Amino acid sequence: MPVYERGYTHWEPSGRRANPAWFVIARRGVIEPLRRRWLFLLVVMSWIPAIVKGGFIYAKLKAGNILDLMGGGWTSIEPEGFLKFMEGQRFFVFVMLAITGAGLIAADRRENGLSLYFSRPLGLLDYIGGKVLTIVTFYSLVTLLPVVALCVFSYLIAPEATGANLLLLTPLRCLVYCLLSGTSIGLVLLAFSSMGTRSIFVMVWWTVLVSGTETIGAIAKGLGQDTLQAVNFLGQYHNAGTLLFGAPARLAISPWASLAIVIGWTALALWVLRKRIRPVEVVS
Amino acid sequence: MEESAIKVNRSRDGRQHGIEVSGLTFAYLTDPVLKDVSFTLEKGAIGLLGPNGSGKTTLLRCLLGQVPLSRGHVKVLGWDMASQARAARAGLGWMPERGGVIPGMSGVALVAYMGELSGLPSRDAMQRAHEVLHYVGLADERYRACQDYSQGMKQRLKLAQALVHDPDWLFLDEPTSGLDPRGRVSILELIRDLAWNKDLGVILSTHLLADVEAVCHEILVLRSGELLARQTVDTHTKQAKQVFEVEGFGNEEAFIADLRELGAQFEPDGRLLLVTLDLSRIPEACRPEGYDPTAGVNAILKVAKAREYALRRLRRRPVSLAEEFYRMVEA
Numbered sequence: 001m002p003v004y005e006r007g008y009t010h011w012e013p014s015g016r017r018a019n020p021a022w023f024v025i026a027r028r029g030v031i032e033p034l035r036r037r038w039l040f041l042l043v044v045m046s047w048i049p050a051i052v053k054g055g056f057i058y059a060k061l062k063a064g065n066i067l068d069l070m071g072g073g074w075t076s077i078e079p080e081g082f083l084k085f086m087e088g089q090r091f092f093v094f095v096m097l098a099i100t101g102a103g104l105i106a107a108d109r110r111e112n113g114l115s116l117y118f119s120r121p122l123g124l125l126d127y128i129g130g131k132v133l134t135i136v137t138f139y140s141l142v143t144l145l146p147v148v149a150l151c152v153f154s155y156l157i158a159p160e161a162t163g164a165n166l167l168l169l170t171p172l173r174c175l176v177y178c179l180l181s182g183t184s185i186g187l188v189l190l191a192f193s194s195m196g197t198r199s200i201f202v203m204v205w206w207t208v209l210v211s212g213t214e215t216i217g218a219i220a221k222g223l224g225q226d227t228l229q230a231v232n233f234l235g236q237y238h239n240a241g242t243l244l245f246g247a248p249a250r251l252a253i254s255p256w257a258s259l260a261i262v263i264g265w266t267a268l269a270l271w272v273l274r275k276r277i278r279p280v281e282v283v284s
Numbered sequence: 285m286e287e288s289a290i291k292v293n294r295s296r297d298g299r300q301h302g303i304e305v306s307g308l309t310f311a312y313l314t315d316p317v318l319k320d321v322s323f324t325l326e327k328g329a330i331g332l333l334g335p336n337g338s339g340k341t342t343l344l345r346c347l348l349g350q351v352p353l354s355r356g357h358v359k360v361l362g363w364d365m366a367s368q369a370r371a372a373r374a375g376l377g378w379m380p381e382r383g384g385v386i387p388g389m390s391g392v393a394l395v396a397y398m399g400e401l402s403g404l405p406s407r408d409a410m411q412r413a414h415e416v417l418h419y420v421g422l423a424d425e426r427y428r429a430c431q432d433y434s435q436g437m438k439q440r441l442k443l444a445q446a447l448v449h450d451p452d453w454l455f456l457d458e459p460t461s462g463l464d465p466r467g468r469v470s471i472l473e474l475i476r477d478l479a480w481n482k483d484l485g486v487i488l489s490t491h492l493l494a495d496v497e498a499v500c501h502e503i504l505v506l507r508s509g510e511l512l513a514r515q516t517v518d519t520h521t522k523q524a525k526q527v528f529e530v531e532g533f534g535n536e537e538a539f540i541a542d543l544r545e546l547g548a549q550f551e552p553d554g555r556l557l558l559v560t561l562d563l564s565r566i567p568e569a570c571r572p573e574g575y576d577p578t579a580g581v582n583a584i585l586k587v588a589k590a591r592e593y594a595l596r597r598l599r600r601r602p603v604s605l606a607e608e609f610y611r612m613v614e615a
Binding site for chain 1 (some may be wrong): 374378405477
């Protein structure tokens with residue numbers, strides 16, 4: 001019978017498996033923005049540094065170490081070089097997460113979407129988990145994926161020079177780093193998003209947090225105020241990441257201190273999310 | 285009808301399908317919004333009436349388990365909403381009054397998304413989304429971005445997302461809010477069809493009495509967080525004392541005297557004479573389902589004929605739900 005003649009019918013389970021709620025939320029959070037062409041273009045642009053680095057690695061492995069004279073670790077195939085590469089991707093991290101993450105909860109709050117979500121059989125963990133996974137996916141698109149591709153590329157062009165370390169251990173380090181830092185950054189961004197109903201304000205706060213603190217850190221470094229570098233938001237992740245990659249510290253403070261700071265504001269973000277995400281708005 | 289049209293709801297099993305609320309007291313901050321509310325509902329069309337701020341939406345949120353329940357017990361479909369709200373919500377549909385339309389998605393994508401979040405497999409959710417959008421009359425608009433929908437279409441879309449997972453109960457918060465008369469009638473028809481023909485329990489929260497009269501068979505009246513009354517919509521037909529408007533000329537004294545013997549009471553109202561008859565004293569009026577008001581009319585006609593009192597007007601004065609509601613709320 002055609003659907004338009006059927007009226008309302010009760011649903012009969014088909015026996016197929018349902019996806020968990022967090023996965024459904026994350027999938028929608030990733031697919032919807034990627035339908036915008038300019039965002040897709042931004043992802044492609046974020047891969048340009050990886051292509052450039054790939055070219056340098058190719059030249060080094062094939063033409064000798066003359067290119068090592070270049071600074072910035074562009075030809076390095078050591079773990080530290082890949083951490084530096086991810087550090088260099090911070091502009092794309094900043095822009096990509098501002099675009100895709102700012103409205104994730106703010107839009108739901110503005111449209112009373114939380115009430116819809118929490119009328120379904122899902123809990124706070126599913127909701128936050130789905131949203132964080134969305135951010136981690138975009139974060140990985142501009143950091144983890146190019147790095148893994150570079151590792152595989154380097155191994156393929158000169159397996160004897162790079163060894164299994166580049167094929168297995170470095171990508172594994174990058175994976176762990178991206179998952180942990182992406183989750184923490186995602187939670188902080190979501191906490192900002194949960195505090196407003198307008199994406200634009202969340203973007204402003206995100207800009208202050210990333211660019212503002214980096215600028216303050218750079219000025220403090222110039223003035224010789226090393227401890228003030230601790231305010232650099234993304235810098236803390238890179239500094240703490242040196243523990244995983246066995247690299248020298250990026251900031252004047254200990255990587256362990258950076259790790260403690262990161263854990264601290266991640267816990268704060270979780271507390272804010274716990275307080276702010278409710279199906280009912282209570283106005284005192 | 286083809287076989288495919290006969291489907292079986294997953295929740296039509298041995299579970300309880302009712303709602304039990306006992307001693308529910310709830311406060312967002314300090315002042316209680318609900319005060320010691322208790323009732324039991326079986327599936328049907330229930331109207332939740334009350335003035336603005338009486339606690340209707342809060343009561344629905346308690347039934348959905350969206351707010352922490354500190355005092356009292358709420359059981360929906362046999363699930364305790366204090367601890368098992370997630371499981372219960374698989375069988376509940378919610379149509380909020382405000383918002384509820386996630387921008388950036390087409391109508392069909394939104395409904396399918398909500399279906400998946402309710403536990404439907406991806407393909408089933410998409411299939412159901414098409415079905416319910418056809419049902420609510422949005423078939424031609426389903427691929428449009430939902431933020432571009434008119435108010436009436438948004439209300440239908442919200443109804444569709446509440447229906448997509450085939451719930452046992454639908455909680456509708458002011459579903460006709462902001463609709464023109466035509467849109468209002470059509471959405472009420474849909475709700476009535478769901479409640480009366482499709483075996484869905486419906487709780488319709490509104491302050492529009494006409495909406496309740498059009499859809500519901502029973503009402504709960506809230507005032508300042510207290511459950512003021514619970515009654516069927518056709519209560520007035522079950523009342524023994526009914527008022528008739530009479531206007532005529534002739535031997536009025538004799539006419540009144542004879543009616544007085546039937547236990548009638550009289551009250552002048554301009555040119556009219558209001559006759560209150562106790563139908564329980566008229567054997568022909570007593571029926572198992574209530575009182576037959578035509579028996580009261582016939583009794584008056586009989587007396588008028590016997591006393592040669594010429595009637596120009598005779599009709600039962602309708603007792604509207606609105607009168608009942610205002611009488612209760614203002615009491």
